[in-house]
Amino acid sequence: MHPALPHSGRSPRSRSPRRLLTGLLPLALLALPLALLSLPAPAQSVDDELPVAEIQTFAEVFERIKRAYVEEVDDTSLLRNAMRGMLSELDPHSAYLDREAFQSLRESTEGEFGGIGIEVGMEDDQLTVITPIDDTPASRAGLQARDLILRIDDTPTERMSLQEAVELMRGEPGSEIELTIMRQGESSPRSVTLTRENIRTESVKSELLAPGFGYLRVSQFQTRTGDQVSEHIRQLERDGDLDGLVLDLRNNPGGVLQAAVAVADAFLDEGLIVYTEGRLPDTEMRFSANARTAAPDVPLVVLINGGSASAAEIVAGALQDQRRGVVMGTESFGKGSVQQIMPLGNGEGLKLTTALYFTPGGRSIQAQGIEPDVRVVRGRVEVTENGRGVREADLEGHLGSRDAPRERAELSERLRDDYQLGEALNLLKALDVIRQRDR
Missing domain, CATH: 3.90.226.10 (2-enoyl-CoA Hydratase; Chain A, domain 1)
Incomplete structure (x- = not known):
C-alpha cells in the first residue's frame, strides 16, 4: 500500500x-512584416492571447x-x-x-561516446593522462598515467582548457587521432596514432x-x-x-x-x-x-x-x-x-x-x-603506518594469547x-x- x-x-x-x-x-511571427503584427489576432481564449x-x-x-x-x-x-x-x-x-x-x-x-577511452586532467597547467580505461584504444596503445599530452593532432595543448581538449579527442568512431606525449624518464616526445571507438563509461x-x-x-x-x-x-x-x-x-x-x-x-x-x-x-x-x-x-x-x-x-x-x-x-x-x-x-x-x-x-x-x-x-x-594504534600485542615482552592467532582485516x-x-x-x-x- x-x-x-x-x-x-x-x-x-x-x-x-x-x-x-x-x-x-x-x-515565428518575427518572420512576418512588421505591419502584419498590428492585424487583429485570431479568435483565442483569454489565456492563449x-x-x-x-x-x-x-x-x-x-x-x-x-x-x-x-x-x-x-x-x-x-x-x-x-x-x-x-x-x-x-x-x-x-x-x-x-x-x-x-x-x-x-x-x-x-x-556512450566516440573517443579513445582516456581520463585526463590538468597538472601544473599541463594536460595529463589520469588513467586509460581498460580495453580501449588508449590502453591498447600503451598510454600510461602521468603521460603529458603535448599536442592533439596539429594543435598544441599549451594554454588549452580541459573542456577544449576533451572535445578535440572525441569524434566519430573509426576516425583517427594523433597524440604527442611526453613520458616521465624519457628524453623526447613520442607520437601515438589511435582510432576512435565507441566508448562506454x-x-x-x-x-x-x-x-x-x-x-x-x-x-x-x-x-x-x-x-x-x-x-x-x-x-x-x-x-x-x-x-x-x-x-x-x-x-x-x-x-x-x-x-x-x-x-x-x-x-x-x-x-x-x-x-x-x-x-x-x-x-x-x-x-x-x-x-x-x-x-x-x-x-x-x-x-x-x-x-x-x-x-x-x-x-x-x-x-x-x-x-x-x-x-x-x-x-x-x-x-x-x-x-x-x-x-x-x-x-x-x-x-x-x-x-x-x-x-x-x-x-x-x-x-x-x-x-x-x-x-x-x-x-x-588519522592512522599509524600500519593502520592502527599501539596495542598490548605491540608491547615488548607481552604475554602470548592462548588462542590461535586471528587474521586481521586490512583497512x-x-x-x-x-x-x-x-x-x-x-x-x-x-x-x-x-x-x-x-x-
Missing part, C-alpha cells in the same frame, strides 16, 4: 514517460540591433540568443542547446571495505546505471554474504530520472519511489518498486553531501521515506525539478523544466534538500582519507551486531 501523498490534494496519475515537443510560435505589443517591441529591438550595433550580427545569431535568453530567465536548469551541447548532453546521459564502482561490508559508488545516473548497480551487488555477494552496504551518492549531480528509480528499486521490493507533478498531464507520473530486487534485506547506509543533487536526492529521499536505509552525511543540494530534453528539427534541442518531483512521503526537495538522519561532516581519519585504502565513509562502516557494523543479537 502506497503512503498518502499530502502535497497537492490531488492524486498523481500513473503514466509512462513521453517526450513532449513544443513550437516557439511567438518567434499573444502579447502583440510585446512582440512588436521585440521585433523593434531586433531591427535596431541589426541596424545600429557596432558590429554586424546575422539573423540566426540574434534569434538563437533570443531563445537562449527566454530559457535562461525561467530557471537555472532550462536551456537552449546547440548541436554540440545537445550531443554532449546525450553522451553524458547515455554514457561506467557510472558505478564497488569494493569490499572489510569482510562482509561492501561499498557502492554511483558517480552519476546514466541510462545503464540501474543495471550496473545490480551487477556490482552480485559481484560483491560472490565474495560472501553481505552484512552491510554503503551507497555513496556524494557529489553525484544527478542524471536520468528512470535510472534513479532503477537504483532505488534495487533496494526496495514494494512501495512508492517518486512521483512528479507538472502543468501537462504527461508530466504527472509515479514510479513504484517491484518485487524483483537485487538487495532487499542488506543493511544500508546512504552517504550524501551538498553535491548530491536531483536523481541522487530521489534515491536518498525514497530510501529514507521507506525506512530502507540510514542517510548519513550533510544536507543535499536541493534540486527537485525535472527537465525534459526536447529535440528540435535542426539537430539542436531544448532542456526545459516541466515538473517537480516528490518523495514517497510527499516532500518536495526543491530548494530544501534531503536532511541526513545522521549528520557527519567530512574529515580525515581499505579508501577509508584512510574518508572520515564519513569510516563512520558509515562503523554504523553498519553496529547494525550488524544488533541484527545478530535479534536472531
Whole structure:
C-alpha cells in the first residue's frame, strides 16, 4: 500500500514517460512584416492571447540591433540568443542547446561516446593522462598515467582548457587521432596514432571495505546505471554474504530520472519511489518498486553531501521515506525539478523544466534538500603506518594469547582519507551486531 501523498490534494496519475515537443510560435511571427503584427489576432481564449505589443517591441529591438550595433550580427545569431535568453530567465536548469551541447548532453546521459577511452586532467597547467580505461584504444596503445599530452593532432595543448581538449579527442568512431606525449624518464616526445571507438563509461564502482561490508559508488545516473548497480551487488555477494552496504551518492549531480528509480528499486521490493507533478498531464507520473530486487534485506547506509543533487536526492529521499536505509552525511543540494530534453528539427534541442518531483512521503526537495538522519561532516581519519594504534600485542615482552592467532582485516585504502565513509562502516557494523543479537 502506497503512503498518502499530502502535497497537492490531488492524486498523481500513473503514466509512462513521453517526450513532449513544443513550437516557439511567438518567434515565428518575427518572420512576418512588421505591419502584419498590428492585424487583429485570431479568435483565442483569454489565456492563449499573444502579447502583440510585446512582440512588436521585440521585433523593434531586433531591427535596431541589426541596424545600429557596432558590429554586424546575422539573423540566426540574434534569434538563437533570443531563445537562449527566454530559457535562461525561467530557471537555472532550462536551456537552449546547440548541436554540440545537445550531443554532449546525450553522451553524458547515455554514457556512450566516440573517443579513445582516456581520463585526463590538468597538472601544473599541463594536460595529463589520469588513467586509460581498460580495453580501449588508449590502453591498447600503451598510454600510461602521468603521460603529458603535448599536442592533439596539429594543435598544441599549451594554454588549452580541459573542456577544449576533451572535445578535440572525441569524434566519430573509426576516425583517427594523433597524440604527442611526453613520458616521465624519457628524453623526447613520442607520437601515438589511435582510432576512435565507441566508448562506454561506467557510472558505478564497488569494493569490499572489510569482510562482509561492501561499498557502492554511483558517480552519476546514466541510462545503464540501474543495471550496473545490480551487477556490482552480485559481484560483491560472490565474495560472501553481505552484512552491510554503503551507497555513496556524494557529489553525484544527478542524471536520468528512470535510472534513479532503477537504483532505488534495487533496494526496495514494494512501495512508492517518486512521483512528479507538472502543468501537462504527461508530466504527472509515479514510479513504484517491484518485487524483483537485487538487495532487499542488506543493511544500508546512504552517504550524501551538498553535491548530491536531483536523481541522487530521489534515491536518498525514497530510501529514507521507506525506512530502507540510514542517510548519513550533510544536507543535499536541493534540486527537485525535472527537465525534459526536447529535440528540435535542426539537430539542436531544448532542456526545459516541466515538473517537480516528490518523495514517497510527499516532500518536495526543491530548494530544501534531503536532511541526513545522521549528520557527519567530512574529515580525515588519522592512522599509524600500519593502520592502527599501539596495542598490548605491540608491547615488548607481552604475554602470548592462548588462542590461535586471528587474521586481521586490512583497512581499505579508501577509508584512510574518508572520515564519513569510516563512520558509515562503523554504523553498519553496529547494525550488524544488533541484527545478530535479534536472531
